[in-house]
Amino acid sequence: MLQAAKHGNIEFINAMRNANPDLLWAAIDKNKRDIFSHAILNRRKVVFQLIHDETVNGRKEIVRCRVDAFGNSLLHLAGKLGPLSDLHRRSGPALQMQRELLWFKEVEKLVHPKCKEAKNAEGKKPRHIFTENHKELVKAGEKWAKHTAGSFTLVATLITTIMFAAAFTVPVLLFIGILTARYAENDFLKSLPLKLLFGLIALFFSVVSMMVAFCASLAMLLKGHEGIIITAMSFACIPVIVLLPSQLRLFIEIFKSMSDFYCSLFPEDYLIDDERLIQLWTAEGFLTIPTNNNPEQFGQACFNDFVPFIFQQVEEKEEKGVYRMNQLLHKLAKEVAGDENIAVDSMGERVKEGTLHASFDFGLKQRN
Template sequence: MGSSSLLMTFKDSNGRNLVHLFFLYRRLDFFEQFLNERKQYLLRAVDNEGNNVLHLAALLAPQFKLFSGLSAKFQMDKELSWFKDAERRVPHGLKSMKNKKGKTPVDVFFDEHNQLSKDIKEAAKGIADSGMVVATLVATVAFAAALTVPGDKNNVWFIFFIVTNAIALFTSSASILSFLTNFISSRFADTEFVISVHPSLYYGLQLLMISVTTLVYAFIAASFLIFDHTTKWVSYVVTPMGFSPLLVFILFQSKFWDDSYWSKYYRPDPNLGRQT
């Protein structure tokens, strides 16, 4: 009984009780075991700064303030998922409660994660800028190839060349427009808080990948048109080479899958950042 009373009255130097610390250090497993009807008032308590448990859940994880090993986008996904999970576990009234600085838990979340938002916007700008350059090059090559169609126009490879070259031209043009929308909109404004990259960047990259792939296929078709009646073996040598860019792309994309796995299963070291 004495031990239970001690837990009920425990507070650290910041006026935070045990439930506050569960949310601050993100140990909802302990919270679920600890909480019952007799301890509901602990959940509604505030610390010396007027922060309730949701205010503390909105803070950037102590382990992440030094180093997380995650990209800004994946870290923001984890932070947002954690905060929404915490919101579902507390009384509704805590969501709109203000601390002594006049901030709700959502306000604290925005303030704490403002740098992550800036990092995401910077990464998105880089993606859009680089993507537009590559897409423009692909569109230029595809347009020039369409004006100088090689070989016999009655050949089946001619049809294949026209179709794949047209796909490369139009998808690269669509990719340019997708990336361009990010520069003419206000979503990169300094006052805008973002939690992820805009879908236009994702679709822009997908369209760019399609355009590069079909451009490779168009080149293979052109090789069959040019060497159809002469040294046809050249085309058979060129064809396997066309798959090498795709293999390289898949290899480099392993970084994305690594981030996805890291984001899903990563658990920060509780000892990280402690003074020894």
């Protein structure tokens, strides 16, 4: 069981649990670590999510407060650096650091509040363990982000020099924001990835706009010389053709890291009530409630803005809206997420290697 937890073999764990549910609690190594401890140490989210299973709920409080032979709680273990095989799933130390922070925040939501400030046998708190184990990754992330931003800043500066429109300075400002960031641990969670994401988008549109302006000017100057115009325009498209494939992978990696792709985790035929989804958004930190605003009303206002694009209202029940996800958006999210995110309909379903997020049907009910 412990080896299965280390390697993320959810099929074996489910088979053993179905045969004898007590095996979940009986499997403890010499350091007093159970399968959930090993799932956290090895970043096996599919195994870790078993803690939310209805068969575990009766003993969840025990898991939340459990410590190993060294006085480490689950949050202490989450503060340790993940295995290299998991880190290398992300391209770039900055995105690897973001993944580590997300793991720490996820476990922090689960453990008992007293565990957040509890000390282990060495007198260290969970946050101290995290900072101590991720020093080198923070430095590597800072170096990677500055190198990436510096490369794009050079291109954006050249575009700004050639063009006169103020709009073309946007990518320069975004990448300068990365170069001048303070690079604290929490900056890797949202601030830096967002700046890099928007910087890439702005840079791409700047290049495209520059090419359009160049082609338009050329067409006016060489009117009547179609052969020369077509040849020049063909060469003008080369920068766009070169830039797009080279940076598409980085763009997708950043986009993936910025969300848990709820759209891909919910099957097409699930009905979602707005209150539940707003609670999910709030729990994940996607909604920042302004001062003096009612959280429920603010969340509902945000939800209403998304309804025309993402959801289709199908019925109303007890004054609450029930919605079905837009099929085209669901297919797009599934395509982008790939095998990293799955929706598990039965505990015996096989989970592919490389899966990072899995949803289980415990709260939502499938309807036709």
